[in-house]
Amino acid sequence: xxxxxxxxxxxxxxxxxxxxxxxxxxxxxxxxxxxxxxxxxxxxxxxxxxxxxxxxxxxxxxxxxxxxxxxxxxxxxxxxxxxxxxxxxxxxxxxxxxxxxxxx
Numbered sequence: 631x632x633x634x635x636x637x638x639x640x641x642x643x644x645x646x647x648x649x650x651x652x653x654x655x656x657x658x659x660x661x662x663x664x665x666x667x668x669x670x671x672x673x674x675x676x677x678x679x680x681x682x683x684x685x686x687x688x689x690x691x692x693x694x695x696x697x698x699x700x701x702x703x704x705x706x707x708x709x710x711x712x713x714x715x716x717x718x719x720x721x722x723x724x725x726x727x728x729x730x731x732x733x734x
Contacts, residue, residue, distance in 0.1 A: 635711040642705045659706055666706050698718045
């Protein structure tokens with residue numbers, strides 16, 4: 631799974647500097663953080679609606695859109711999918727209740 635995320639992050643990072651007329655990633659990045667955040671919010675909402683509807687194929691489709699736009703956000707912020715994966719790995723050593731309590 632890490633390979634797919636790394637591959638996708640590489641493509642997203644490469645396309646940031648592409649022509650916005652031919653690259654969706656470049657056009658979204660060019661519109662700035664607010665546009666990216668709006669897309670992440672839209673995709674999160676569509677994922678919730680798909681889950682509520684119970685259609686597994688639609689859930690997968692919308693979750694893929696949400697993950698993709700989340701990766702675009704990470705790239706925009708100078709982060710990588712690996713940063714999130716490392717955080718998830720760190721959390722596996724801690725119970726969910728302990729992790730939540732540590733956030734204060």
